[in-house]
Amino acid sequence: MSEKRTGVFVCHCGNNIAATVDVKKVAETMAQEGTVAFSKDYVYMCSDPGQSSVIEAIKEHRLDSVVVSCCSPNLHEGTFRENAERAGISGFTCEIANIREQCAWVHKDRTEATEKAIKISRSAIRRVAGNKKLDPIAVPVTRRAMVIGGGIAGIQAALDMANAGLDVVLVEKLATIGGHILQLSETFPTLDCSQCILSPKMVEVSRHPKIKLLTYSEVKEVSGSVGNFEVKILKKPTFVDAETCKLCDDCAQVCPQVVSNEHDLGLTARRAIHIPFAQAIPASYTLDEEACLGLNPIRCGKCKDVCEAGAINYDMRPETITENVGAIVVATGFDLYPQEKILEYGAGNVADVLDGLQFERLCSASGPTQGHVKRPSDRTEPKEVVFIQCVGSRDPAQHCAYCSKICCMYTAKHARLYKHHVPDGKAYVFYIDIRSGGKNYEEFVQRAMEEDETVYLRGRVSKLHRTKDGKVRVMGVDTLTGQNVEIDADMVVLALAMQPSQGTADAARTLKIGRDKDGFLAEAHPKLKPVESVTGGIYLAGCAQGPKDIPETVSQASAAASKVLALLSKPTLSHAPTIATVRNSHCTGCEMCVTACPYDAIHLENGKAVVNEVLCEGCGSCSATCLRAAISVRNTSPMQVHEMIEACLSL
Amino acid sequence: MINVQDIRDTARDLLAKGEVRAVIGWRAGSRGMAAEPCVVTKPEEADSLVWDPTCYHNLALQLVNDRKDLVHSKKTATAPIGIVAKGCDARAIVVLLQEHYFKREDVYIIGVSCENSGVLDERKVKAQVGGFAPSAAAFDGDNFSVKTAKGDKKLAGREVMADRCLECRTPFPKENNTAFGDDKTGREFDAQFAALARFEANDEAARWEFWQRQFDRCIRCFACRSVCPMCFCDECVVDSIEMKIAPETTAEEKANRIRWIERSAVRSENATYHMTRALHLAGRCVDCGECERVCPVNIPLRLLNTKMEREAREAFGFDPGASIGGPSLVASFRDDDPGEFIR
Amino acid sequence: MSEQTYEPKIVAFLCKWCSSAGSDLAGVSRIQYPANATPIQVPCSGSVSPMYILSALKKGADGVLVSGCHIGDCHYLEGNYLARRKLHLVKELLQFVGIEENRFRMSWVSAAEGAKFAEVVKEFVDDLRPMGPQEKLKAKRA
Structure with missing residues (x-):
């Protein structure tokens, strides 16, 4: 066997190690090891002179491997491996012996600590003796990205990436992109019209040569890993050819099937064949298969008969589309917490008690009342409106423990919009406290109170019910005056909590990415990796990751886009080479490793296990399962562990 | 009770039709009463096969050896190999199949049920017959009759049956292409x-x-x-x-x-x-x-x-x-595997 | 170590992501614990072969510790589930042949459980000390 020439570098870490461990003795003892050609101690190995001395020693003593006895590998393994590379040897022939966190800092007795430091260092020397020179594995990447969810987050991420030159596939579950933002009337804190903000971006998406838009489509299956995902998408049939549809509305005029309009949250109705709203992208009608009488000229066929453009085709079938992408941005958004779960406020059964999105529709010029605020029950103008904040939020006992973050602001907006529509009306807001952090947010709330004379009542509403004279009686308490408050309102608007959308739950399952305790997608690190999921190559944007407002959503979407652009900026990705490797001579093809592998990284070829270098993460489950020692992780082979065990028991 | 001639006829038939290239089975031992493993390749040799309580050997081993021969000599099999298998032999074959050592279609299993018996424990027999090595043994449903130099002797089944046969719950080879004898799965002697x-x-x-x-x-x-x-x-x-x-x-x-x-x-x-x-x-x-x-x-x-x-x-x-299809024990887990021993 | 003050020797297999990080945290927090356990960092508790444990005992370890991420927290998703099953068998077998139950120990220590790591080692040493040296499986030449 070839003679190893290992250099051992024992760090004092100032006094951190040297106070407890006799570093000189460690260095001297290690010099006696058969594979050690050089050994020294130094006050700060990670300092510039320390690192330079390692490089000099490697060159001068023709070292082929390095052990640094110092702090935790989590701190400086990277440092010393890069340093070794600078000296011209493979970084993977450098190992760290952790004699600080796992020795010097936890023991007082100098003799014991020194003995343990010797064993730890010797173990690293034995390990490095078996280490192979390895080069990072270059994995070719697919330089395309996918965005799941076509709300503001998905649109922003897709546009940012496409404008940087990346091909993007944007997948949206509904028949149009746009998301919740299109249901809004105006947006805080500037009260600009949401359609005016979003429509140009939607058009840009539809015309962008780099964006492939798949609406009415759902991601069904994802395989592969960072850099190379294969995504299977189910595209549902719309039964209308978007290219030929002239948007004349003739089909909807004759359609006999009337169902609730989800875009208006049930405040209006639509036909089975419909366009979600006038500015829908793609601009086309969709035939809702569930609502239709039966896609059959014998049953009905009126829409097909009336369509002069000949755009309707009952023979369209669901289509499975496979897309290969290198990275995925998940922007699957939120749903409102269901009103049915709020039993104290009538569980959705009290007329004129609306949720925030319904109120947005009532304020919207394109909404069911053409922008005139009217009660759904009798189409009269409400003169007294009560807004209740924190409905479902901040209630760990019954509903969601978290703060939904945007409700304080949108309630203030609702109150102001109402007052602008009904200047002689009275607006009351029940709140726990006002959270208006954000640029110009506090000023916005102040204007709601001062300019628009909204009455803010600090307290909770205990219950509400319909009165005989068609009012909604709201019973609450004003905790500032300590008085019970009873208001006979014409309308009540609940600021319901945000919860992860059904699509978010589905995406988490399909993509196998984690969710937090509330069901929002989990970021890889709460502070340092807020847009990365725990799975490489999958990024998060918008309310799927947690409640947030539009500017924050857009920022996160752009951040996710920039992460994807960085990831896919080079033609290859680098993957750690410390992965499983098979000894063909010993493999019997029993498939135990195939079963044990959590990453599906092993398969059988001609009766022998073969490791997919990209999928393998080097966990070693295969190695511990194999009865024949036919598979092991590079640089952690059973023989190396065997030698390390011996070293650990050497004193 | 299994008529050994059925096993021989099956083996002969399979060999004659070329459906198998050989049949692994037991034949009369060359020394004493114990049968020994054999590989029959010609139809006319089929009559040398035996089935009695001295068929101790797990013939799955011969199947492994056959596989090794093929691999080492880089030959491919022309036809499946037949094997006479009792309950435990067949279970061993199932494990080998589970571990993909060969394919199911490579093996033709002629199952033989131990029914209400099992194999003898020679040490127990010797203790009962006073040191005279028996030359043959048979089971009559309750007792083993062994031939010794001193004449025939009847030995109570429970007294001389191998321990593992007394504990065996699956004396019938469930995995088989054809099988003889009654399925006594679930029997309990001990x-x-x-x-x-x-x-x-x-x-x-x-x-x-x-x-x-x-x-x-x-x-x-x-x-x-x-x-x-x-x-x-x-x-x-x-x-x-x-x-x-x-x-x-x-x-x-x-x-x-x-x-x-x-x-x-x-x-x-x-x-x-x-x-x-x-x-x-x-x-x-x-x-x-x-x-x-x-x-x-x-x-x-x-x-x-x-x-x-x-x-x-x-x-x-x-x-x-x-x-055959399930995962191996140590390559799999269940969420509720015991973990109380872990701190 | 001298005869009169017997100090048990422990080989501790620590998974890189949780238990080794937890041990680091014990260090950062300066929590003191006995120096008897020498750590070997492995990628995952699931990579610890039963052979490692038998080998350590044969080479004269008085105790062997395997520590990984809590169930559900494995960096490699399932490694600790596989470890739990495999090492259950090892534990049962050791006890079966009459090796003291406390010679082999397994724990789940997260990256945030520095104090627990120190406690696990301390308890292990306390349990091993009265047993005296492990001679049953120790090779004569070890």
């Missing part, structure tokens, strides 16, 4: 794991005292490993774990290669060998008892193996040798 439970009643010191004597005695002849159909690896991990022997490998390198276990037959090495073997057989051992039968120094190896089998069954709901 409580399952009875010997194991008796041993476990000992305290820790007594258990070690016992095993220390067993491990001290082992001569590391590796008969247990050689006879075991599950020990089909070309090179055993206990011999070497890492080194690949190439033509240029020097003698010194060979001598210095790391072994998990030293060659010398001393207690520590023997204990590690037997414990490693037990762990490697966990979920795979079908309790055919061959290791214990062939041990020249009478180490009760079944105790180790049945201990692992019972853990597999009781802790993990795993039934070794029951199904």
Whole structure:
């Protein structure tokens, strides 16, 4: 066997190690090891002179491997491996012996600590003796990205990436992109019209040569890993050819099937064949298969008969589309917490008690009342409106423990919009406290109170019910005056909590990415990796990751886009080479490793296990399962562990 | 009761039609009463096959050997190979199939049920017949009749049946292409794991005292490993774990290669060998008892193996040798596997 | 170590992501614990072969510790589930042949459980000390 020439570098870490461990003795003892050609101690190995001395020693003593006895590998393994590379040897022939966190800092007795430091260092020397020179594995990447969810987050991420030159596939579950933002009337804190903000971006998406838009489509299956995902998408049939549809509305005029309009949250109705709203992208009608009488000229066929453009085709079938992408941005958004779960406020059964999105529709010029605020029950103008904040939020006992973050602001907006529509009306807001952090947010709330004379009542509403004279009686308490408050309102608007959308739950399952305790997608690190999921190559944007407002959503979407652009900026990705490797001579093809592998990284070829270098993460489950020692992780082979065990028991 | 002529006719027929290239079975032993494994390749040899309570050998081993022959000589099989298999032989075949050692269509299983019997334990027989080696044995439904130099002798079934047969619940080979004899699955002669439970009643010191004597005695002849159909690896991990022997490998390198276990037959090495073997057989051992039968120094190896089998069954709901398709014991897990022992 | 003050020798297999990080945290927090356990960092508790444990005992370890991520927290998703099953068998077998139950120990220590790691080692040493040296499986030449 070839003679190893290992250099051992024992760090004092100032006094951190040297106070407890006799570093000189460690260095001297290690010099006696058969594979050690050089050994020294130094006050700060990670300092510039320390690192330079390692490089000099490697060159001068023709070292082929390095052990640094110092702090935790989590701190400086990277440092010393890069340093070794600078000296011209493979970084993977450098190992760290952790004699600080796992020795010097936890023991007082100098003799014991020194003995343990010797064993730890010797173990690293034995390990490095078996280490192979390895080069990072270059994995070719697919330089395309996918965005799941076509709300503001998905649109922003897709546009940012496409404008940087990346091909993007944007997948949206509904028949149009746009998301919740299109249901809004105006947006805080500037009260600009949401359609005016979003429509140009939607058009840009539809015309962008780099964006492939798949609406009415759902991601069904994802395989592969960072850099190379294969995504299977189910595209549902719309039964209308978007290219030929002239948007004349003739089909909807004759359609006999009337169902609730989800875009208006049930405040209006639509036909089975419909366009979600006038500015829908793609601009086309969709035939809702569930609502239709039966896609059959014998049953009905009126829409097909009336369509002069000949755009309707009952023979369209669901289509499975496979897309290969290198990275995925998940922007699957939120749903409102269901009103049915709020039993104290009538569980959705009290007329004129609306949720925030319904109120947005009532304020919207394109909404069911053409922008005139009217009660759904009798189409009269409400003169007294009560807004209740924190409905479902901040209630760990019954509903969601978290703060939904945007409700304080949108309630203030609702109150102001109402007052602008009904200047002689009275607006009351029940709140726990006002959270208006954000640029110009506090000023916005102040204007709601001062300019628009909204009455803010600090307290909770205990219950509400319909009165005989068609009012909604709201019973609450004003905790500032300590008085019970009873208001006979014409309308009540609940600021319901945000919860992860059904699509978010589905995406988490399909993509196998984690969710937090509330069901929002989990970021890889709460502070340092807020847009990365725990799975490489999958990024998060918008309310799927947690409640947030539009500017924050857009920022996160752009951040996710920039992460994807960085990831896919080079033609290859680098993957750690410390992965499983098979000894063909010993493999019997029993498939135990195939079963044990959590990453599906092993398969059988001609009766022998073969490791997919990209999928393998080097966990070693295969190695511990194999009865024949036919598979092991590079640089952690059973023989190396065997030698390390011996070293650990050497004193 | 199985008519042995049925087995012979089946074998002859399969060979004559070319449906199998050979039939692995038992024939009359060349020495004493015990049958011995044989490979019949011609139809006219089929009449040499026997089926009696001395068919101890687990023939799955011959199947492994056949496979090795094919692989090492780089030949491909022209037709499947036939094998006569009792319950435990068939379970061993199932484990081999589960581990993809060969394909189901490569084997034609002629199942034979042990029905209400099993195989003899020669040591028990010898104790009963006063040292005269019997030359033949048969089972009449209740008793074994053995021929000795002193004439015939009837021995009560329970007295001379192998321990593992007394505990056996699956004397019928469920996995088969054709089978003879009644399916007596679920029969109970003796409580399952009875010997194991008796041993476990000992305290820790007594258990070690016992095993220390067993491990001290082992001569590391590796008969247990050689006879075991599950020990089909070309090179055993206990011999070497890492080194690949190439033509240029020097003698010194060979001598210095790391072994998990030293060659010398001393207690520590023997204990590690037997414990490693037990762990490697966990979920795979079908309790055919061959290791214990062939041990020249009478180490009760079944105790180790049945201990692992019972853990597999009781802790993990795993039934070794029951199904071809399922995952192996140690390559899989359940969310509710026991974990109370972990701090 | 001298005969009169017997100090048990422990080989501790620590998974890189949780238990080794937890041990680091014990260090950062300066929580003192006995120096008897020498750590070997492995990628995952699931990579610990039963052979490692037998080998350590044969080479003269008085105790062997395997520590990984809590169930559900494995960096490699499932490694600790596989470890739990495999090492259950090892534990049962060791006890079966009459090796003291406390010679082999397994724990789940997260990256945030520095104090727990120190406690696990301390308890292990306390349990091992009265047993005296492990001679049953120790090779004579080890």
